[in-house]
Amino acid sequence: METEANGASENAGRVMDGPTNPMVTPLLTDLYQFTMAYAYWKAGKHNDRAVFDLYFRKNPFGGEFTVFAGLEECIKLIANFKLTEEEISFIRKSLPGSCEEGFFSYLREIDCSDVEVYAISEGTVVFPKVPLLRVEGPVAVVQLLETPVLNLVNFASLVATNAARHRLVAGNSKMLLEFGLRRAQGPDGAIGASKYCYMGGFDATSNVAAGRLFGIPLRGTHSHAFVSSFMSPDEILDRSLCSSDGSSTCEDFVSLVQSWLSKIQWSKPLSGIFGETNQSELAAFMSYALAFPNNFLALVDTYDVMRSGVPNFCAVALALRDLGYKAVGIRLDSGDLAYLSSEARKIFHTIEKEFGVPGFGKMSITASNDLNEETLDALNKQGHEVDCFGIGTYLVTCYAQAALGCVFKLVEINNQPRIKLSEDVSKVSIPCKKRCYRLYGKEGYSLVDIMTGENEPCPKVGERILCRHPFNESKRAYVVPQRVEMLLKCYWHGKSDKVREELPALKDIRDHCIKQLEQMRPDHIRRLNPTPYKVSVSAKLYDFIHFLWLNEAPVGELQ
Amino acid sequence: METEANGASENAGRVMDGPTNPMVTPLLTDLYQFTMAYAYWKAGKHNDRAVFDLYFRKNPFGGEFTVFAGLEECIKLIANFKLTEEEISFIRKSLPGSCEEGFFSYLREIDCSDVEVYAISEGTVVFPKVPLLRVEGPVAVVQLLETPVLNLVNFASLVATNAARHRLVAGNSKMLLEFGLRRAQGPDGAIGASKYCYMGGFDATSNVAAGRLFGIPLRGTHSHAFVSSFMSPDEILDRSLCSSDGSSTCEDFVSLVQSWLSKIQWSKPLSGIFGETNQSELAAFMSYALAFPNNFLALVDTYDVMRSGVPNFCAVALALRDLGYKAVGIRLDSGDLAYLSSEARKIFHTIEKEFGVPGFGKMSITASNDLNEETLDALNKQGHEVDCFGIGTYLVTCYAQAALGCVFKLVEINNQPRIKLSEDVSKVSIPCKKRCYRLYGKEGYSLVDIMTGENEPCPKVGERILCRHPFNESKRAYVVPQRVEMLLKCYWHGKSDKVREELPALKDIRDHCIKQLEQMRPDHIRRLNPTPYKVSVSAKLYDFIHFLWLNEAPVGELQ
Incomplete structure (x- = not known):
């Protein structure tokens, strides 16, 4: 980050950038x-x-x-x-x-x-x-x-x-994302938190300004509002998706997803687990996949994780797979994260086995609901299947x-x-x-x-x-x-x-x-x-x- | 603060300043x-x-x-x-x-x-x-x-x-100062806190940058380091002080203070209360008074409030009074604030009576050690003589x-x-x-x-x-x-x-x-x-x- 042009030996005419926040001046004092x-x-x-x-x-x-x-x-x-x-x-x-x-x-x-x-x-x-x-x-x-x-x-x-401290309790194998911008103590409370959380061992931030200022890796997909902004799959007008290798084009990705959804719903090991899924959510997932076929990660708790979010995600992920794309995974933002992550993992494994889809069981699971040191520790003790934690409020405001x-x-x-x-x-x-x-x-x-x-x-x-x-x-x-x-x-x-x-x-x-x-x-x-x-x-x-x-x-x- | 030049009816070509912190841009988002x-x-x-x-x-x-x-x-x-x-x-x-x-x-x-x-x-x-x-x-x-x-x-x-909430518990008659800059969550965590604490009912801030940006009244006098940076009154070279009305000049303010100090120490109602006071502190108080004869407010707890800080303050305040100046008061930054403020008040009243100095008993007492809603409430219940509270960490970081x-x-x-x-x-x-x-x-x-x-x-x-x-x-x-x-x-x-x-x-x-x-x-x-x-x-x-x-x-x- 240091953009100083001169070496340590050149003292005269030394040039160094000022502080990141231009509000840091000699008047920022008592x-x-x-x-x-x-x-x-x-x-x-x-x-x-x-x-x-x-x-x-x-x-x-x-x-x-x-x-x-x-x-x-x-x-x-x-x-x-x-x-x-x-x-x-x-x-x-x-x-x-x-x-x-x-x-x-x-x-x-x-x-x-x-x-x-x-x-x-x-x-x-x-x-x-x-x-x-x-x-x-x-x-x-x-x-x-x-x-x-x-x-x-x-x-x-x-x-x-x-x-x-969050890194120590999460362990080195987990991905840790800092999601605190909206709740931080002001704009550079957030930007500072992004910088210093990365320094302390986090892997990435959601904060675009911090990514730009400090070169911190950025992460983010979509929110609940994105899901509820869709009404039904009928809204999706451009339904074509080119395959990953460019060799063919699926003209109706919506139908492909819908056929996968009914296959999942009526497959023997899964029947009775999934009811009718939410169509607004399904439309949102399909739209997101059409926009980012290589980076499909879905927030699955807008309506009901197990009855709607997970089956909708699996249908879209399987359809993407038909076209050579590998879905990234899901994000859970509410509920019992230990239980839901374990249940979702079971479904992923079942699908891997039932439909012969190697690697589907290893789908990434991100969790992100008001996490802190204590909840990470509790999740470890309960057992969970989360690969990646998005941590906001408690991290960046140092709530404890x-x-x-x-x-x-x-x-x-x-x-x-x-x-x-x-x-x-x-x-x-x-x-x-x-x-x-x-x-x-x-x-x-x-x-x-x-x-x-x-x-x-x-x-x-x-x-x-x-x-x-x-x-x-x-x-x-x-x-x-x-x-x-x-x-x-x-x-x-x-x-x-x-x-x-x-x-x-x-x-x-x-x-x-x-x-x-x-x-x-x-x-x-x-x-x-x-x-x-x-x-x-x-x-x-x-x-x-x-x-x-x-x-x-x-x-x-x-x- | 709004510097917009145009009225509400002129929509075209509307000009409005950007956010206070230039880091607030469209990239400050997830x-x-x-x-x-x-x-x-x-x-x-x-x-x-x-x-x-x-x-x-x-x-x-x-x-x-x-x-x-x-x-x-x-x-x-x-x-x-x-x-x-x-x-x-x-x-x-x-x-x-x-x-x-x-x-x-x-x-x-x-x-x-x-x-x-x-x-x-x-x-x-x-x-x-x-x-x-x-x-x-x-x-x-x-x-x-x-x-x-x-x-x-x-x-x-x-x-x-x-x-x-701090204002509600302190009551409307107390002066409330925001002193949080050094402990705030980053530079504009501090500047934001100064702005919004003023909005919520505080009277002033110590934060010079916030004073400049928002026109908030500023307050501040000196720290412990100022007191301990002096060794003894011998360091004071320019000892002259012109009287308030300009009519005369005291050639040796140091001697004037020292004579008042021994008067206090040997006066009947105070004898035995004060021992030998700290000379480094006395030198610091005299220097501060020479610099700000109209605004003399002394931090009295660097060595010992009752044995050194208060008598040193009173001696300087009485010497200033001889030259027509009115001292402002003292600040307590440690110890039992209820007890110390009450004891200091008693001394001020005793001096008012003993030396016939009208108004000396009403000397302002500021307190400033890790205060919050709970400690203000506890002080109210115990009874205290504090006129003004300086509140930092717990206020600006919203510690609770x-x-x-x-x-x-x-x-x-x-x-x-x-x-x-x-x-x-x-x-x-x-x-x-x-x-x-x-x-x-x-x-x-x-x-x-x-x-x-x-x-x-x-x-x-x-x-x-x-x-x-x-x-x-x-x-x-x-x-x-x-x-x-x-x-x-x-x-x-x-x-x-x-x-x-x-x-x-x-x-x-x-x-x-x-x-x-x-x-x-x-x-x-x-x-x-x-x-x-x-x-x-x-x-x-x-x-x-x-x-x-x-x-x-x-x-x-x-x-």
Whole structure:
């Protein structure tokens, strides 16, 4: 997706596309970022060098892992961060009239040429407290970035995680389609969901705009309205269909279907199962097959799945087969999906046997009615014959937990470490500009993430290192890593000459995410009672955190 | 917001802005709308005249009302609905290669000049089953509109309803601020939330982009990071502050604040309450006050609300007062908001009395930590001193219910009424192109909504009319309306000469919404066990629904 023309070595004149949504501008921020920028400027502090960490405190959906997403959009925002004159006028109107004109001249100058962003690569499995992004730069500029960057990471990571969870419960053999556009939280709630569900392991989307923007495979056939828009087969005027190999033409496809329908209805093993089918539905199926003879997939629950939808589908599929076409399958959008998919599968097998149609039993069955992790899990337990799931509302709105709580905390200013205290220990921030590593054990699984101060030596393979819980003094363990992965890499370096990471294509991020999940120890990612993954700090950082904490906290007085 | 230059009578050359988000294009739809369009076109049915109703089946959040929102964006989409060549090329690539070229020529021609939209006015309180929009036009075109229109209405109505519910529990005297940008579902999940929360009764937003796009009042001061970015008052170099009336200049504002701080600390009624305050916080407050002497509002919970934040705030506020400025107040972002707001209020009153500072007790208190309907309700029950609530995550992501289930159902084609059946009665659609009325009783409250066939006479004031539940034959009631309101009005009429409704300004929609809620019978909108509002059909429509139902449903066979 990255259309940047220049390599990492060409820093001057770097060109990068802006964020996908043109509404993502420097004004997509909280007003207080501008009031603070003014106060920093007024105090002469606006260029103080600040380091902020972006991290979350708790994994979503009751799980013990999160998929990090949204980085590409953040970097595109940062690369193009520049206020227009019109935006500056609006800010002037929005701030008190007493603000000095010099501030607006300053706003006119700012960009991210003095900002550095280190980040974990997009699509990586991540855990609480570890910085996903570390943003360093002039305090006023980095503050302006806080809100849009949080916005771009929070939902992206939430919905990518949701998709990954759906994939884990559905299994790798099933096709997963994202159908959420109509119920998503606004237009790019939908477009973002399509992008990040694909990243998290979905196979395709129904959302045409997302298909175009991101190259995601598209899927879709027809709706109930299509079925009920037909009254009867008499409406079908052009009834001819050329055979698949072009060798002959069936002049009356309608009659061919109708003769198959009566053969099915009166065949011994099926007699009594099918009554009279709905003629409006039959007409719709025939019309759809005439339009897409190679892609016939029918929604079979408009009237009655077993009495009407399935026999109508089979009649059309058998007629298509006479002409050399292979029907795709059916979609179920209501009712007991475990039962209906199994019953439909039985009919397909019966037809394969009764009419000698090899492969008919393997007809694809898609299910799509308000599915979520729980219903997928329940279907697995009941047994079903669904090959493909279309998932919408619960997936794209993250219905089970509609927000991820990423925060953006100041950890250092002018080389002075800063801490944010709270009566709730889980809300105390981890100070200092840090390095973050993932340590792997003998079996190839990752064992623990560790944060160290910037100047501490890198953990070494084969050397014992003490990993401490940042806030619980009794929780600590020695680890001898078999592999050490540096988590934070440079994705933006302003004007400097450092080499920075390229932004990978969406498909590559998706592959990385799928591989990451495969490499996780299964108990960390299971649905029920997952084991928390360990996140630690070095002994040196531990001591420093607690020194700073005592230093900043007021001493109480009992009265 | 409507920038249309022409009046309702000038139909030719009508100009209307497109949707707020430029990503809302005709491609923001499900692929199946295009596959169906092709199948309709191939069957020669694409210009069949279809009527679709957009409605929902259940009110959100366990309530018994919904605020309808999103209409303006729908009309802007429809008014500008036209596929570009690039979009058509993408559709060609996305459909099977067998699709005939004539279809793409057809796509090139389509727009909404033959589409009519009747809708309930935006901001109206609405109920299940009643169409919010009725879209009529060529079936293939109206199908293409289905997905984007659902997307634009679903979240808009959900979040406007959520905002209205927060307003109802907070009461009219409190200031409500929307602070959700960082946690919203993507960039325009946030911008949409800001727009529709304002519509639903919020007073302002923190989202600068939404302020610019929609003219919503903006609010914001500073964050914890601002507080911890300061080390000590020594950092403050320019310490002078001109008095409010310009008559004098205080050369050392820092010393003035520090002298007030020790006065507070050693004053009799306060001694022992305050210990030594945090100097980094004090420096931040002084800097903010120097930047915004007329708008001093301090976040007081970075270190310790009562031991540090409140006394530091009071010292700065009293120093500002010496120079003729009036501080605004404090913000609490953690802890027990009921307790802390009450304790802070006591301190403000004590200072008013002790130092003879009239009005100091009325200092504004804002609260903003993960608030939602439940926590607002709990605060009300506990008693609190908060004047203003900043609400984010739970409001904008509609955490309590992240999606509204609006559907778009075919109710008539070529003047033939259509019904969608389901084993779940609540999912059966109400057929026919309908008219919808709201009937009001003697006390001014609305009694019932009624749907009739298009050609039935309008209910008349003072005349008895039978209102029937659409699916439960025993539920029916006679009503003698004192006022009859026609709910569906024409908002788009393609090329015809009919007068259409203007799209009102956002502020006017907000006023309409607030008025609507005031006019509801209180038991329909209360939080606990609200009474369902009655939605009915005329006797004639009732009979027709059930005739059609029997006609379409297959007869089962018990075996």
